[in-house]
Amino acid sequence: MAQAPQKKPRHIPRPPLASKPFWDATKQGKLVLQYDPEAKRYQFWPRAISVASGKQNLEWREASGKGKLYSYTVTHVPVAGFEDKVPYVIGLVELDEGVRIMGNMPNVKPDQVKIGMPVKVGFEKLNDDITYFYFDPA
Amino acid sequence: MAKKNFLEKKDVCIVAYGETKIDRATGKTAYELGAEVAAQLFEKTKLKPKDIDGLGIIHPLSEAPNTFMSTYVAEYLGLTPRWCQTTDIGGGSCTGNVARAAMALQAGMCETVMLVNADAPSTINRSDYGSYRSEFWHPVGVQGPPGAFGFLMNRYAQQYELDYRGLGALAVAQRKGAVKNPNAYAKFRQEITVDDYLNSRLVSTPLRLLDSVMFADGGNGMIMMTTERAKSLGFKKLVHPIAYSEITNFNGPEQTPDITETGFSVSGPDALALAGMKPGDIQQFHPYDDFLIAVMLKLEQIGFCKRGEGSQYLRDTDLSPTGKLPINTGGGQIGAGQPGLAGGGVNLIEAVRQLMGEAEGRQVANPKNAMVTGIGVIPYGRNWTTSATMILSA
Secondary structure, three states: OOOOOOOOOOOOOOOOHHHHHHHHHHHOOOOEEEEEOOOOEEEOOOOOOOOOOOOOOOEEEEOOOEEEEEEEEEEOOOOOOOOOOOOEEEEEEEEOOOOEEEEEOOOOOOOOOOOOOEEEEEEEEOOOOOEEEEEEEO | OOOOOOOOOOOEEEEEEEEOOOEOOOOOOHHHHHHHHHHHHHHHHOOOHHHOOEEEEEOOHHHOOOOOHHHHHHHHHOOOOOEEEEEOOHHHHHHHHHHHHHHHHHHOOOOEEEEEEEEOOOOOOOOOOOOOHHHHOHHHOOOHHHHHHHHHHHHHHHHOOOOHHHHHHHHHHHHHHHHOOOOOOHHHOOOOOHHHHHOOOEEEOOEEHHHEOOEOEEEEEEEEEEHHHHHHOOOOOOEEEEEEEEEEOOOOOOOOOOOOOOOHHHHHHHHHHHHOOOHHHOOOEEOOOOEHHHHHHHHHHHOOOOOOOHHHHHHHOOOOOOOOOOEOOOOHHHHHOEOHHHOHHHHHHHHHHHHOOOOOOOOOOOOOEEEEEEEEOOOOOOOOOEEEEEEEEO
16 A cells, blocks of 8 residues: 655644734635725735735735636645645636636645636635635535 | 838958867866857967957856856956846847847947857856746746746647657758767767657656756857958858747736747747748758757747648658758757757858858758747746747848
8 A cells, every 4th residue: 555645734824914804804804905995806825015006005805715716736746735635626716806816726626627617715714823825626 | 010120231250160079067167168169269260358349248146146247257357348238038148149249249339249158067067047937936846948848739639739859850951960079078979769759768758868957057159240340351151040939928917828839920920020031931940959849839830831721831841951841950959958048159150151052961951041040938838938039141
């Protein structure tokens, strides 16, 4: 029988102040995004400035957590913390709000994944500070 | 769109190049590898350290924590530069520094430039990019650059036809170059077949091991000066940069861009227009090759073939030194190994070597011009950050 691969600890985010509301929200099972009310556009990942208007005018808004799969890759050479999951699916998701976000798709098998498939966000607690997002088929 | 071609007059030139062997886990530092390059350049040109008054370098992964890198290299090599610069546009830095050095020479900041690119990431990689990586990249489980290129390849295959045999043909052609390149990583100096490529291990689908570069240690560099000075010093083989265009963070503010569209759709046609050339005028192509698909996208977006026809073009075109479009004749980085952020120099130096007529065993006949590209940095959920295109002339 094959030896189980040795597992290293999964990387835990070290969030800057600008994305604190994002990680506060995930702890409550919510996905929030930065919104520029002047440009009427969302952006991802969180920053201390709007890349559309160049202003520090960003609001946090709760997102639907729904979207479609823009692209994907099935990882065969794992990164730290995923040694026992291979092969595993990573999605590049286009959310209904008009931003793209990368997420693990732990409940999708490699032969089930398809570009364009509808997806929805899910959450898993990594520790007391960080609850991380992933995507499931919708 | 750049309106003015600052390289049009051929008033600056490369008079010598240097390059170490590419090897794995040498135990050497970037300083030691850079010293090997510098010694080659001093030997070839008969210049002394006191003659160098301009220095341009890349920021090595192996020395990443040092934010004073170019000054440390100056001190290590005994140089007294009046223009001293580290460029950090990733794999675009080596070619980018040729353009930056040209401007420094034209501006009169210096008259003899040494460009030194050396890195040893297969001995030690001390990089930490910060920014979003800790929050939104590493915890997801995505396999670094192979993961990003997996997204790119799958999306391309959704929008266009992707014939993996075309990518395989490129892998085969570049390996043939590595076999003939004495500086290529020794274990790569054997030919492969398209089947070897198609059957190589999956890393992050659909990307395979033989789609990819491998980190190694090594260095390369060159001496540049004004053409007037080169002639007065008696240098005979001069290579001129004649057009250059770069773009960083292409489509930056867009949140849902087409990820198969790259900055080369800007910098490629731009460089050609500046030079007054068409793709068919380019005699040889030395594209930055971190992954095979990047070369294919450049062929399409610079204009060597139509959009969506890149893999068929690679499959049906003779890419050898005697072919229709010789590509990465020394193996490129995928064939010869990627000496970290000195990697862009592998493509660049091969172009210079070809234009000086010194590519023994793989020389393109009657070399007149070459196109070189640089790719820098993997951004979040896109293709790459910097796209640089240079045209060189003998």
